[in-house]
Amino acid sequence: MENKLDTKYTYTEKKDTRSGFGDGLLEAGRRNENVVALCADLIGSLKMGAFQKEFPERFFQMGISEANMIGAAAGLTIGGKIPFTGTFANFSTGRVYDQIRQSVAYSEKNVKICASHAGLTLGEDGATHQILEDIGMMKMLPNMTVINPCDYNQTKAATIAIAEHEGPVYLRFGRPKWPIFTPENQEFEIGKAWKMIEGTDVTIFATGHLVWEAVEAEAILRAEGISVELINIHTIKPLDTEAILKSVAKTGCAVSAEEHQFNGGLNDSIAQTLIRNQPAPLEFIGVDDSFGESGKPEELLEKYGLNAKNIVEAAKRAISRK
Amino acid sequence: MEKKSTEQLEAICSQVRRDILRMVHACQSGHPGASLGCTEFFVALYFDQMTNNPDFNLDGPGEDLFFLSNGHISPVWYSVLARSGYFETSELKTFRKLNSRLQGHPATEEGLPGIRIASGSLGQGLSVGIGAAFAKKINKDDKTVYVLMGDGEQQEGQIWEAALSAPHHKLDNLIATIDLNGQQIDGPTKDIINLGDLKAKWEAFGWEVIVTEHGNDMSGVVKGLEKAKSLLGKGKPVLNLLHTDMGYGVDFMVGTHKWHGVAPNDEQLENALGQLKETLGDY
Numbered sequence: 001m002e003n004k005l006d007t008k009y010t011y012t013e014k015k016d017t018r019s020g021f022g023d024g025l026l027e028a029g030r031r032n033e034n035v036v037a038l039c040a041d042l043i044g045s046l047k048m049g050a051f052q053k054e055f056p057e058r059f060f061q062m063g064i065s066e067a068n069m070i071g072a073a074a075g076l077t078i079g080g081k082i083p084f085t086g087t088f089a090n091f092s093t094g095r096v097y098d099q100i101r102q103s104v105a106y107s108e109k110n111v112k113i114c115a116s117h118a119g120l121t122l123g124e125d126g127a128t129h130q131i132l133e134d135i136g137m138m139k140m141l142p143n144m145t146v147i148n149p150c151d152y153n154q155t156k157a158a159t160i161a162i163a164e165h166e167g168p169v170y171l172r173f174g175r176p177k178w179p180i181f182t183p184e185n186q187e188f189e190i191g192k193a194w195k196m197i198e199g200t201d202v203t204i205f206a207t208g209h210l211v212w213e214a215v216e217a218e219a220i221l222r223a224e225g226i227s228v229e230l231i232n233i234h235t236i237k238p239l240d241t242e243a244i245l246k247s248v249a250k251t252g253c254a255v256s257a258e259e260h261q262f263n264g265g266l267n268d269s270i271a272q273t274l275i276r277n278q279p280a281p282l283e284f285i286g287v288d289d290s291f292g293e294s295g296k297p298e299e300l301l302e303k304y305g306l307n308a309k310n311i312v313e314a315a316k317r318a319i320s321r322k
Numbered sequence: 323m324e325k326k327s328t329e330q331l332e333a334i335c336s337q338v339r340r341d342i343l344r345m346v347h348a349c350q351s352g353h354p355g356a357s358l359g360c361t362e363f364f365v366a367l368y369f370d371q372m373t374n375n376p377d378f379n380l381d382g383p384g385e386d387l388f389f390l391s392n393g394h395i396s397p398v399w400y401s402v403l404a405r406s407g408y409f410e411t412s413e414l415k416t417f418r419k420l421n422s423r424l425q426g427h428p429a430t431e432e433g434l435p436g437i438r439i440a441s442g443s444l445g446q447g448l449s450v451g452i453g454a455a456f457a458k459k460i461n462k463d464d465k466t467v468y469v470l471m472g473d474g475e476q477q478e479g480q481i482w483e484a485a486l487s488a489p490h491h492k493l494d495n496l497i498a499t500i501d502l503n504g505q506q507i508d509g510p511t512k513d514i515i516n517l518g519d520l521k522a523k524w525e526a527f528g529w530e531v532i533v534t535e536h537g538n539d540m541s542g543v544v545k546g547l548e549k550a551k552s553l554l555g556k557g558k559p560v561l562n563l564l565h566t567d568m569g570y571g572v573d574f575m576v577g578t579h580k581w582h583g584v585a586p587n588d589e590q591l592e593n594a595l596g597q598l599k600e601t602l603g604d605y
Contacts (some may be wrong), residue, residue: 036456063483065487075439099449
């Protein structure tokens, strides 16, 4: 679908969110000399080369030793540094969970764990690398902030914002070139949901790459006379429960969408919020207790039921349950 | 701080050993064995070797930093921190009890002065020390980072990631020590997973390695640390292989893994305290 739908947000260019991270990191490094970066042999993949070139004395190549990288990042905070670690999402979380738990989260260290190649949209590398459990693992840790921006511009803004935020952060982004549909140089407020489209019949909560799928879904639903409220949940923890409850109080039902397992991700967080406050029909878009596989990103979203068409169907199901 | 004599340092050790035993006895849990074995090392660091500030600043600019990787020997660290002025010795009685800052394993959550990061899950402390040593280099702070690890802990993979990394980055402001007591929970280390020739291994990884043959002899421990310090600033990190006896100072606890994580009962405590002079006053 090459932007033929009458979407409320449009794009002229596609770019990978990891480049938003790389450019944001460089900017954060220019703004604050305490920003340092560590990478586990993935400088090119994480787009950290510009930072390394401009600040070689503040960049640490840690090799394929992720556990040591997390520990060293925690140590760097002792001395006032703001370390950003970079590797794939799989190796940023599951591989080093205990290191993050003890040396970062429990110890309340100001480490920014920056994770690329998350989710099915990683594509051809397959299930070993397509982590779909990382948001769950990270959001379960006390003291951890969890952010999953949706496009290049938002990822860049988020990267700059987390440098100014005191405390551990998990920042998740991805590999594929994706539409750039949010404003350049936007303000990024951690923990504040962004209402992108006002509507009355159903709320779609989306995070990461699936925000674009939700933008397309809104256009399809609008053409059929259904009014959608679209909320961009870039921060999964702390969750903007006020925005969620306010929107569902108006629309009466919701869809939540993310590139993650049903278990543990944004879907879970939205469900908990609704059940504990104001129960309402909620449909999940995500991966239902399975691993991914090799393929092109759009083929995988299709096969696993995560694209705009699936969101449209889920919205109709949610409305029918009201 | 005025330079202390070996005798004065030894007198402090006797009191620290009393603290360890009384703390572990009071809550009937904790790890006395390696705490007793590392007493000379901790006393030498905090009362003789380190330039440190008991008026605690977590970032520690301009002071030497110490990280305990094998966090289960918290009793010796807490005692030495209290005895060197980081907090009141009376707080030692809260060890491992509800609402205490003296958690079973060291933690920062309640802000106990002297603790800079949580430890206890093994294998992580050397990596943290590497990060702190990076920060000192960036900040042009010429002070030293010390790390203590256990020998059983050498079975963790992360230790060897860190062992590769520090020489690569030429961290010559880092002194790591391994407490070589030869014991771990399930028995003698050589029977569990044999560590082999640690000196050859660490040298092969690019470290300057020194051996402290008698880790429970105060003058030997001090000499070892001074030797380690003399090797700093030459492009390599330094490793100190510290031979100790687990349970040192109490005749029925010495040289066995049996007291790794077992508290003495009333009678055993009395027997043990009878062997250790109260030099600074019990808390």
